[in-house]
Structures are given as structure tokens and as C-alpha cells.
Amino acid sequence: METNTIETNFKSEEYFINMGPQHPATHGVLRLLLTIDGEIIKKVEPDLGYIHRSIEKMCERDSYQQIVHLTDRMDYLSSNINNEAVCLAVENALELEVPDRVKVIRTIIGELTRISSHCLWWGVMGMDVGALTTYFYGFRDRELINDIFEETCGARLTMNYNVPGGLMFDIHPNFIKRVKDFIVHFKTKLPEYDRLLTGNVIFHKRTKGVGILTKEDAISFGASGPVGRASGYSCDVRKHHPYSALDKVTFNEALKTEGDTFARYQVRIQEMWESLSIIEQLIDNIPEGEYRVATNAVIKLPKGEYYQKVETARGELGVYIISKGTKNPYRLKFRSPGFSNLSLLNHIAVGGKIGDLVATMATLDLVIPDIDR
Amino acid sequence: MIRALSITKSIHDWLYSTMSDNMAYFVEMVLIALVYLTIFAVAGLFLVLIERRVAAWFQLRIGPNRVGFQGLLQTMADALKLLSKELTGTEKADKFLYNLAPYFVIITALMALAVIPFTQDFHAFDINIGLLFLIAISSIGVIGILLGGWSSNNKFALIGAMRSGVQTISYELSIGLSLLTMVLITGTLQVSEIVEVQKNGWLIVQGHIPAIIAFMIYMIAGTAETNRAPFDMAEAESELGAGFHTEYSGMKFAYFFLAEFINMFIIAAIATTVFFGAWLSPFGITESIPILGVFWFLAKAMILVFLMMWFRWTFPRLRVDQLLTLEWKYLLPINLMNIVIMALIVWQNLIIQF
Numbered sequence: 150m151e152t153n154t155i156e157t158n159f160k161s162e163e164y165f166i167n168m169g170p171q172h173p174a175t176h177g178v179l180r181l182l183l184t185i186d187g188e189i190i191k192k193v194e195p196d197l198g199y200i201h202r203s204i205e206k207m208c209e210r211d212s213y214q215q216i217v218h219l220t221d222r223m224d225y226l227s228s229n230i231n232n233e234a235v236c237l238a239v240e241n242a243l244e245l246e247v248p249d250r251v252k253v254i255r256t257i258i259g260e261l262t263r264i265s266s267h268c269l270w271w272g273v274m275g276m277d278v279g280a281l282t283t284y285f286y287g288f289r290d291r292e293l294i295n296d297i298f299e300e301t302c303g304a305r306l307t308m309n310y311n312v313p314g315g316l317m318f319d320i321h322p323n324f325i326k327r328v329k330d331f332i333v334h335f336k337t338k339l340p341e342y343d344r345l346l347t348g349n350v351i352f353h354k355r356t357k358g359v360g361i362l363t364k365e366d367a368i369s370f371g372a373s374g375p376v377g378r379a380s381g382y383s384c385d386v387r388k389h390h391p392y393s394a395l396d397k398v399t400f401n402e403a404l405k406t407e408g409d410t411f412a413r414y415q416v417r418i419q420e421m422w423e424s425l426s427i428i429e430q431l432i433d434n435i436p437e438g439e440y441r442v443a444t445n446a447v448i449k450l451p452k453g454e455y456y457q458k459v460e461t462a463r464g465e466l467g468v469y470i471i472s473k474g475t476k477n478p479y480r481l482k483f484r485s486p487g488f489s490n491l492s493l494l495n496h497i498a499v500g501g502k503i504g505d506l507v508a509t510m511a512t513l514d515l516v517i518p519d520i521d522r
Numbered sequence: 523m524i525r526a527l528s529i530t531k532s533i534h535d536w537l538y539s540t541m542s543d544n545m546a547y548f549v550e551m552v553l554i555a556l557v558y559l560t561i562f563a564v565a566g567l568f569l570v571l572i573e574r575r576v577a578a579w580f581q582l583r584i585g586p587n588r589v590g591f592q593g594l595l596q597t598m599a600d601a602l603k604l605l606s607k608e609l610t611g612t613e614k615a616d617k618f619l620y621n622l623a624p625y626f627v628i629i630t631a632l633m634a635l636a637v638i639p640f641t642q643d644f645h646a647f648d649i650n651i652g653l654l655f656l657i658a659i660s661s662i663g664v665i666g667i668l669l670g671g672w673s674s675n676n677k678f679a680l681i682g683a684m685r686s687g688v689q690t691i692s693y694e695l696s697i698g699l700s701l702l703t704m705v706l707i708t709g710t711l712q713v714s715e716i717v718e719v720q721k722n723g724w725l726i727v728q729g730h731i732p733a734i735i736a737f738m739i740y741m742i743a744g745t746a747e748t749n750r751a752p753f754d755m756a757e758a759e760s761e762l763g764a765g766f767h768t769e770y771s772g773m774k775f776a777y778f779f780l781a782e783f784i785n786m787f788i789i790a791a792i793a794t795t796v797f798f799g800a801w802l803s804p805f806g807i808t809e810s811i812p813i814l815g816v817f818w819f820l821a822k823a824m825i826l827v828f829l830m831m832w833f834r835w836t837f838p839r840l841r842v843d844q845l846l847t848l849e850w851k852y853l854l855p856i857n858l859m860n861i862v863i864m865a866l867i868v869w870q871n872l873i874i875q876f
Contacts, residue, residue: 173763278838278839279760279839280839281835282836285581285583286581346838349837351837351844354840354841354844355839355840502842502843503761505841507760507761
């Protein structure tokens with residue numbers, strides 16, 4: 150007689166626990182169905198759907214200018230880069246050449262967005278492993294970027310600054326000065342991050358050798374962004390398929406080969422340095438010119454299929470548009486980085502403790518509305 | 523057994539002159555209990571406020587500064603709010619144990635407070651096994667945590683409670699052994715006599731190297747014993763929600779919360795008593811003004827409390843297996859070696875005395 154099965158295939162020493170949808174470590178409405186043996190994770194099943202808004206379906210209803218607004222609501226921490234992806238896709242389809250000024254500003258804004266997203270991630274990462282103070286340090290620096298954005302486009306979270314054909318507004322006269330001030334400020338603060346968390350022995354113990362993802366697995370799960378690069382998978386879209394002004398700058402792709410939680414942490418810290426260097430290279434030579442080229446009030450893409458990918462703070466965001474030549478896309482699909490990064494959670498978290506799961510999940514840097522569109 | 527401070531001497535005499543001895547003894551006990559309850563409540567609320575201000579200072583914030591002068595009444599207001607809140611619980615909780623658990627935690631904290639020598643003669647319960655009593659009492663508190671976690675019928679609470687049990691049982695060894703190391707010098711467990719010995723120099727000076735090692739081990743184990751970060755396994759906010767007190771609300775939650783802070787104070791107070799000369803002033807003896815002893819005692823204890831807050835707001839949390847590795851593979855062997863070294867030092871009379 151089977152004694153160790155109770156209606157499901159649980160072993161008698163295993164139990165089931167619901168992590169989320171309301172849980173401090175899932176950063177939003179992600180629900181994880183955990184099968185646990187004591188403290189050891191046996192199985193992780195992410196359950197999505199708590200914040201589904203059918204953004205892709207809504208895109209079929211909207212014009213191309215309106216679609217840009219919706220992308221703000223996906224990965225809200227890198228909203229500028231999401232906007233850029235749709236704009237680039239539309240501009241490529243229209244074979245519209247945007248001025249150099251727009252390209253440079255888009256790149257600067259994009260890298261600022263990446264830094265602000267990583268600042269928040271760093272704060273939350275520390276909080277997830279129990280160091281609550283990091284949260285406030287991360288927010289202190291993120292706040293300065295938000296102030297710059299607020300002055301530039303009036304918004305702090307859902308920017309909607311890019312439009313097909315250029316930018317919504319020209320940059321504020323203070324923009325260049327404030328960004329330079331920020332670079333000076335942040336260069337003194339990034340080493341502080343290292344002093345507070347990176348060098349901590351407990352932090353090393355918590356992260357090294359935890360949640361190891363091999364390069365093969367990273368590729369087969371479709372991991373991208375810092376998660377893939379920490380496993381030695383060179384997948385930076387900015388490097389391999391440069392867009393906007395990224396072909397004019399030199400930067401290093403942050404690569405690690407360990408593939409553990411600490412490697413993912415280091416990759417993101419290094420990315421902040423690289424983003425700073427990209428901004429430094431561009432901020433002094435923003436070309437003069439128009440900030441926007443005129444498009445038709447109603448944009449109609451030629452019949453065909455278009456794909457554009459960009460590197461958001463979380464990885465590769467792809468926009469796939471099928472147009473039938475009307476003012477709306479016939480079909481639109483976002484390839485979001487968070488979805489494939491979440492899919493490998495079960496693979497790397499099984500066998501660890503509950504604390505390991507939380508630390509691993511923090512370095513996947515999940516933003517739930519991005520996964521659950 | 524119950525010695526009164528000179529200020530209360532007249533009350534003592536008056537009580538014994540107006541009623542029978544037994545009655546006076548009883549009334550005196552009640553009075554002392556009330557005084558300690560007040561100390562308990564005030565100290566708890568004050569420590570919560572200090573914690574919040576210290577945390578704010580570490581975290582680039584201002585912290586509570588609106589209710590009362592510099593926010594002094596903030597925690598009082600919070601306590602009132604908690605008092606007025608509804609007591610909710612889980613449907614299938616074991617009601618009796620669920621309601622009992624907070625009292626276990628808070629009563630043990632209160633009992634431990636009785637042995638603390640605030641100043642000369644301001645010392646409710648000076649028994650000859652004082653230190654042993656403290657260690658014994660502080661280990662009962664974990665029963666409350668285990669009961670609370672188990673009876674609230676919540677898996678997160680249960681995990682928290684089990685973690686807490688494992689942790690407290692392990693780290694008690696280190697607390698006991700590191701205090702025993704110091705007992706080798708004093709030769710007594712009675713708290714007042716331990717203070718007496720330190721009139722020739724604080725024990726951390728008398729015992730020099732092994733005493734410093736013992737102090738460090740004591741502080742690590744003490745932080746673990748009070749379930750505070752980096753050893754806050756039982757609560758582990760980012761892992762377990764709120765851990766063992768997930769299902770508690772209102773005043774029952776406040777009991778757990780207050781007990782945590784009182785326990786922190788007790789750990790600091792024991793360290794002050796055993797390592798830093800209790801109420802003795804660092805500049806010679808202050809027997810002429812006994813009330814000044816309270817100041818010195820609280821000042822020393824507060825520095826140690828601040829140290830524990832500093833730990834909490836700086837370090838990440840350990841994982842549960844690393845926590846046990848730290849205790850059983852590092853602290854305990856070091857501690858045992860330390861006792862042997864201390865025994866050799868006491869035997870060879872190498873202690874430093876002034």
C-alpha cells in the first residue's frame with residue numbers, strides 16, 4: 150500500500166507552502182508554490198496571473214503612439230528603455246532616420262534608467278538577505294536620477310519620454326549639469342555600496358555557490374541580461390546589436406563565469422560603472438539639432454513583420470510587430486526578460502534552503518508586471 | 523533577601539511598624555513588583571524609540587520626532603494604538619496555547635530583570651546562584667516562541683518557531699560557557715559579589731585576553747539569543763513574513779515585541795554586570811552617592827545596546843545552517859579552550875588587579 154502519498158505526489162516528510170502573492174520577498178504579486186522538506190526546497194512552481202492586464206491584446210487596439218504608454222507599465226523600473234524599444238521598432242519599420250541628438254539623449258536616458266533600476270535592485274537585494282539599511286542607500290541615489298527625469302519629462306516612474314520619431318520634449322537646460330553632478334556624486338557612492346555589502350563576510354557566505362546556473366542552462370532557458378552574463382553567456386544586446394548611439398561609445402560587457410548569486414550581484418555592480426562611463430562619453434557631446442522628426446499624426450506601418458530588441462536593466466526586451474498596413478498592429482508580442490529569467494528559478498533553487506531561494510530570487514531581479522503582462 | 527535602597531528604607535520601616543511582618547512582607551513584594559513592571563514598560567518603550575532613532579540615523583532618515591519632545595511619546599502612542607486593536611487569530615489555532623505564549627515570553631523577561639543590579643542595594647532578588655538563575659530564566663522564553671509558532675496553525679510561524687528553538691538551544695551553551703569563564707575569576711555566582719570583586723578592576727581588565735574573547739563570544743551569542751539580526755532567523759522578514767508572531771495582533775504582538783527589546787537590555791545588562799563592573803564608576807568607587815550608580819550602569823548598558831543595534835542595521839542575515847555551523851564548529855570549541863586558558867590564568871594568578 151502506498152503510505153507516502155496523500156492525494157498528490159508528496160512524500161510524507163514534505164509539505165507545501167504558499168509564498169505569495171503577498172510576501173515580502175516576491176516583490177509584487179508573484180505566487181510561488183513551494184514544496185519543502187524542513188528547510189530544503191524540493192520544488193518551486195511560480196504561479197502567475199495576479200496582475201495580468203493583457204497589454205499585448207490592448208496594443209492591437211491602440212495606435213503606435215499609444216502603445217508606448219503601455220510599455221511604461223510593463224517593466225516600470227526601466228520604462229525609458231521599454232519606450233525606446235517600441236519607438237525603434239516603429240522607426241525601423243517606417244525607415245525613419247532620427248536625428249543624432251535624439252539618439253544620444255535616448256542612450257543617456259537609457260543608461261540613467263539602468264543605473265536607477267540597479268540602485269533599487271541593490272537596495273532590495275540587501276533587504277532580502279537581511280541588511281535593511283541598503284534599501285535606503287539605494288533609494289538615496291535613485292532619487293537623484295528620478296529628479297533629473299522629473300525635470301526632463303515631468304514623470305518619475307512612467308516616463309513616456311520617447312515617441313516614434315524622437316522625444317516628447319527637448320532636454321531641460323539644467324539636464325547636462327545635473328547629470329554631471331550625479332556622475333560625480335555616484336562615483337563616490339558606488340564604493341560605499343561595496344563597503345556596506347559586497348565585502349561583508351556574511352553576504353559572501355549567503356551568496357557564493359548559491360543558485361548556480363551553468364552557461365548551457367542559461368542559453369537553453371533563454372536567460373538574458375545580468376543573469377545570463379553572470380554565467381559567462383555574452384548576451385548584451387548593446388554590444389552585439391547596438392542601437393541608438395551605443396555604437397559610438399566604448400564599454401565593457403560585464404561578464405562572470407561562476408553563475409552563482411554572487412556573480413549576478415557583481416555583474417550588476419559592474420554594469421553601474423559601465424553605464425556611468427557610457428554617460429560620461431556622451432554627455433559632453435550632445436549634438437545640436439531637432440529633438441523630433443515629424444511623423445504623420447496617424448502612423449501606419451507598411452505590411453510586414455518587424456522585430457526590435459533592446460537591453461533593459463533586466464535583459465533582452467524584444468518587440469515583435471506584425472502589421473497589416475493599418476494604424477494598429479495586427480499582432481504584437483513582447484519578449485520580456487523577466488519571464489525567461491523566472492522560468493529557471495525552479496532549476497537553480499531546488500536543493501537550497503528557504504534563505505537561498507530568497508537570495509537567488511533577489512538576483513534574478515524580477516519585476517512582476519514585466520513577467521505578467 | 524530583598525534589600526531596599528536608602529530612599530525606600532523609610533517605607534520599609536513604616537510598613538513593618540504599621541502591620542504584621544507577613545503582611546508587610548507581602549505588601550513590599552507587591553510594591554517592588556509594581557516598580558519593576560513600571561521599569562519594564564518604560565524601558566521597553568524607550569528602547570523601541572532608541573532603536574527607531576538609531577535605525578533612522580543609520581539609514582539616512584530622521585525617525586520619529588513629532589509626538590512629544592523629539593518623539594519621546596511616539597512609542598507610548600504606538601502602545602496605546604496596539605492596546606486598542608482587535609485581537610485576531612487563526613481559525614483552527616490551539617486557543618489555550620496561542621493565548622498563553624506571549625505571557626511566557628514576557629514573564630521570563632520580567633523575571634530576569636529582577637536579578638540585575640542597577641546600583642548598590644537597588645537589586646530586587648540577590649540570590650547566591652544569580653548568574654545560573656539568569657541563564658535558566660532566559661532559556662524559558664523560547665518556550666513561548668515555540669508555543670506561539672506551533673499553536674497559531676501557520677506554516678510560516680511554525681518554521682520560525684522551529685528555527686528559533688534550534689537557535690536558542692545552541693547559543694545558550696555559548697552564553698553559559700562565556701559567563702562561566704568569568705565566574706572562574708570571581709569564584710561566585712552571586713551577582714552582588716561579582717560586583718564586589720570588580721572593585722579591584724573590571725573583570726574584562728582582570729581577565730584580559732580570555733575575558734575579551736569571552737566578551738566577544740557572549741555578545742555574538744547574546745544577539746542570537748534575543749533573535750535579533752544578523753540572527754533573526756525566527757522572524758526573517760524577507761523569508762517568513764513575520765515568523766513566529768505572524769498570527770498575533772494587538773497587545774499580544776506587543777508583548778513579543780516588548781520582550782525582544784527587554785531581552786536585548788538584559789543581555790546588555792548582564793554583560794555590564796559581568797564584564798564592565800556593573801554600577802561601578804570608571805573613575806573610582808561611587809559608594810557615597812548610590813543613585814549615580816544607576817547612571818553608570820545604564821550608560822554602560824546603553825553602549826552595549828547601541829552595539830547590538832549597530833549589528834542589526836549593518837549585517838545581512840545568516841542562513842539557518844550557517845548559524846548552527848558558527849555555534850557548534852567555531853564558538854563552542856573556542857569557548858571551551860577559552861575556559862581552560864582562563865583556568866590556567868587564575869591558577870597561576872596572572873589576573874590584573876589594581
